[in-house]
Amino acid sequence: MRSLKAFKAASHQLSCTLLGMMLTVAPAAADQIEGTRFTALSTALTDQVVLPAYENLLDETTALTASLGAYCTAPSNDTVDAVRDQFHLTMDAWQRAQPIQFGPIIDAPGPARFQFWPDKRGTGQRQLRRVLTTQDQSVLVEETLGRKSVALTDLQALEYVLFETSDRITDDDFKCRYALAIAEHQRVLAANLLQAWTGSDGYRTQVVNAANGTDAFFDEREAASAFLNSMAGAIDVVRLQKLDRPMGLTITGARPKRTESWRSARSLRNISLNLQTVQQFLTIDDGFGDLLKATGKEETAQATNELLSSILSDVAAFDQPLSALVEDADARTDLESLLSKLRSLQSLVREQVAQDLTLVPGFNATDGD
Amino acid sequence: MTLSRRNILCMGGATTLTTTPIPIIAGASAPRARWMGCRQVGETHYATLFDTAGTIHLDVPLPGRGHDIVPAPDGQSVVVMARRPDTFALVINLSTGETHHQLNASPGHHFYGHGCFSPDGNWFYTTENHYETGAGVIGVRNVAQSYKLEGHFSSGGIGPHELVLMADGETLAIANGGIQTHPDTGRTKLNLDTMRPSLTTVDRTTGRLEAIHTLGPEHQLLSIRHLAAGPQGLALALQYEGPKRHRAPLLALYQNGELNLAETPAPIAKAMRNYAGSVSYDTSGELVALTCPRGNLVSFWSSHDGSYLGFHTARDVCGIVALEQPGTFGLTAGSLAFQATLETTRTSAQFAETQWDNHLVAIA
Numbered sequence: 078m079r080s081l082k083a084f085k086a087a088s089h090q091l092s093c094t095l096l097g098m099m100l101t102v103a104p105a106a107a108d109q110i111e112g113t114r115f116t117a118l119s120t121a122l123t124d125q126v127v128l129p130a131y132e133n134l135l136d137e138t139t140a141l142t143a144s145l146g147a148y149c150t151a152p153s154n155d156t157v158d159a160v161r162d163q164f165h166l167t168m169d170a171w172q173r174a175q176p177i178q179f180g181p182i183i184d185a186p187g188p189a190r191f192q193f194w195p196d197k198r199g200t201g202q203r204q205l206r207r208v209l210t211t212q213d214q215s216v217l218v219e220e221t222l223g224r225k226s227v228a229l230t231d232l233q234a235l236e237y238v239l240f241e242t243s244d245r246i247t248d249d250d251f252k253c254r255y256a257l258a259i260a261e262h263q264r265v266l267a268a269n270l271l272q273a274w275t276g277s278d279g280y281r282t283q284v285v286n287a288a289n290g291t292d293a294f295f296d297e298r299e300a301a302s303a304f305l306n307s308m309a310g311a312i313d314v315v316r317l318q319k320l321d322r323p324m325g326l327t328i329t330g331a332r333p334k335r336t337e338s339w340r341s342a343r344s345l346r347n348i349s350l351n352l353q354t355v356q357q358f359l360t361i362d363d364g365f366g367d368l369l370k371a372t373g374k375e376e377t378a379q380a381t382n383e384l385l386s387s388i389l390s391d392v393a394a395f396d397q398p399l400s401a402l403v404e405d406a407d408a409r410t411d412l413e414s415l416l417s418k419l420r421s422l423q424s425l426v427r428e429q430v431a432q433d434l435t436l437v438p439g440f441n442a443t444d445g446d
Numbered sequence: 447m448t449l450s451r452r453n454i455l456c457m458g459g460a461t462t463l464t465t466t467p468i469p470i471i472a473g474a475s476a477p478r479a480r481w482m483g484c485r486q487v488g489e490t491h492y493a494t495l496f497d498t499a500g501t502i503h504l505d506v507p508l509p510g511r512g513h514d515i516v517p518a519p520d521g522q523s524v525v526v527m528a529r530r531p532d533t534f535a536l537v538i539n540l541s542t543g544e545t546h547h548q549l550n551a552s553p554g555h556h557f558y559g560h561g562c563f564s565p566d567g568n569w570f571y572t573t574e575n576h577y578e579t580g581a582g583v584i585g586v587r588n589v590a591q592s593y594k595l596e597g598h599f600s601s602g603g604i605g606p607h608e609l610v611l612m613a614d615g616e617t618l619a620i621a622n623g624g625i626q627t628h629p630d631t632g633r634t635k636l637n638l639d640t641m642r643p644s645l646t647t648v649d650r651t652t653g654r655l656e657a658i659h660t661l662g663p664e665h666q667l668l669s670i671r672h673l674a675a676g677p678q679g680l681a682l683a684l685q686y687e688g689p690k691r692h693r694a695p696l697l698a699l700y701q702n703g704e705l706n707l708a709e710t711p712a713p714i715a716k717a718m719r720n721y722a723g724s725v726s727y728d729t730s731g732e733l734v735a736l737t738c739p740r741g742n743l744v745s746f747w748s749s750h751d752g753s754y755l756g757f758h759t760a761r762d763v764c765g766i767v768a769l770e771q772p773g774t775f776g777l778t779a780g781s782l783a784f785q786a787t788l789e790t791t792r793t794s795a796q797f798a799e800t801q802w803d804n805h806l807v808a809i810a
Contacts, residue, residue, distance in 0.1 A: 114613075129468035282588055289687075289691070290690060290691035290692075290693070291690065291691050292689035292690060292691055293689075293690060294689040294690055295719055295720065299690070439739050439740065439742065439761065439762035439780075440486065440739075440780070440801035440802075440803070441723055441737050441739035441762055441763075441802075441803065441804050442721070442740045442762070443633075
């Protein structure tokens with residue numbers, strides 16, 4: 078076979094003027110990072126971030142089911158707070174897992190089965206109101222609930238039931254039983270998701286054995302790319318859906334009800350949790366930070382880490398819910414600065430980290446053309 | 447020739463070399479050939495006519511990402527096709543760079559990115575998706591009447607992508623990828639469970655389906671996307687949609703009425719990464735070159751028996767065209783244009799901030 082090194086048209090920048098005849102460009106840095114390093118990265122991220130996140134989601138949805146079960150059997154004003162607290166812990170678990178954007182979570186109907194948001198046309202909310210108005214009994218049984226629209230079975234629906242209108246779902250047996258049915262459905266989904274990763278020949282096997290080629294990955298570089306794209310995708314979601322969209326172009330275009338989880342006043346908490354998972358991807362042992370350092374790209378690791386820490390402190394420093402901040406003229410500058418930092422973080426990850434680790438997808442690599 | 451704005455900007459730009467020293471290999475200097483391809487520069491898409499010395503002759507901004515460029519037989523104009531699932535095509539005058547016509551897919555249809563002319567240049571054929579039914583169709587346009595759409599006929603399959611005119615001048619060969627998509631779900635593949643890729647031949651005048659060739663039931667996940675016509679038949683570029691643990695052959699040859707996969711040694715099958723982007727015969731018809739942008743390589747094959755001959759690597763290589771000299775190809779890869787034979791490669795020019803797109807054509 079002709080040597081791989083016979084010719085390598087590299088991607089470095091030159092002017093468009095004549096290079097000179099008879100030039101062949103030297104091998105680029107691509108493929109010089111050993112495959113085992115990528116395998117170590119994917120294994121570490123799977124075992125230290127992905128699986129713990131999904132285990133936590135199962136634990137919290139299980140606890141939520143128990144909490145709602147207790148509450149609906151013997152409602153009291155004491156326990157409604159306990160139920161809401163447990164809802165928060167469950168949503169925390171989901172928000173930590175949300176940045177994992179590949180693997181079994183993508184299987185139909187996708188991540189929306191845990192959280193259908195944003196509901197841009199309000200269709201989910203209309204269905205939900207109808208169920209509550211008509212007291213549609215079919216939502217109370219897992220067998221029939223599981224076949225309904227994700228908008229009726231997800232954590233957004235549960236938030237609506239637990240936080241909308243009054244504090245007294247105590248008096249409403251239907252609401253209580255519906256909330257319990259959703260919680261139970263979420264527990265089943267979380268259990269299935271974890272099983273899809275950890276079961277025999279599960280997705281974990283696909284990831285850690287990627288070097289040999291698996292159903293999901295051509296090789297270990299493709300598996301590593303899935304984590305990188307996930308991280309970049311999570312930053313995109315925070316920036317565009319969670320911040321930019323509710324902020325509007327100017328303050329007059331701000332839409333507080335476009336903030337995520339505004340009913341439970343936890344928009345910023347969600348953002349922090351998403352970004353903490355991104356931080357884990359970067360900072361755990363054998364994570365992206367270590368891989369960058371091992372390949373002589375310590376500056377990139379440091380720059381990414383510092384920027385992310387600074388963004389996390391900025392988010393933590395706000396003392397009002399995001400739904401209030403987007404309409405607050407005094408907060409506008411801070412929010413815009415946060416947006417711009419997120420934009421920088423996104424290009425650091427998508428461009429610099431990808432380039433340093435030679436994981437940049439080719440312009441012509443999109444399938445189907 | 448006018449100097450484009452972009453060319454002026456480029457000439458003013460600094461040259462920055464950021465890699466290790468450049469080895470120089472021997473090779474004869476070639477006369478300047480003119481090539482045309484689509485490219486992205488920053489956020490903007492262009493159809494660009496350039497020569498192998500790096501001079502840009504035309505740089506036409508496009509409404510979106512382009513795909514194939516189809517030269518008219520008279521040499522005066524080209525049609526630039528939109529990338530799927532877009533709906534525009536521009537007819538561009540090669541002397542002035544002016545857009546003579548903008549074609550649009552008819553309601554309920556989008557283009558798949560490829561087209562071809564009848565030998566007399568009177569008719570223009572495009573692969574299209576009638577997306578409510580998912581049927582693959584060929585649009586027939588009357589060139590003399592401003593490319594007016596005369597009608598559609600069936601492509602004989604789902605997801606027709608590239609089509610070429612066969613040596614008889616009367617038969618269209620169509621690569622039906624077999625993959626169904628709908629504009630509502632972008633490029634998402636809707637029917638991988640049931641996909642049936644095929645090579646069909648159709649009488650271009652009557653629209654009559656003459657033959658449907660497949661790779662066999664065991665290769666239903668090998669999508670047939672791109673085609674090249676040679677003196678003895680056709681070369682087909684494939685992409686594999688199955689489990690990624692499998693390494694699939696990506697070249698098939700259609701000769702003497704038979705469609706056969708090229709025997710592909712395991713190491714090259716792995717290196718090609720299950721995806722070929724473009725294919726070309728050389729001018730002698732002896733050699734077939736297949737570009738694999740995911741594998742970052744161009745591979746060479748005998749057109750007689752499909753035997754594998756060798757490869758060169760080039761990051762993000764995809765556009766390919768046969769050059770006049772037998773055995774020689776022009777290629778684009780990332781921001782680079784280069785020439786290659788089985789034995790040698792020679793960089794022609796590099797274009798600042800450019801990402802060359804999938805296809806390349808030669809312009810006289």
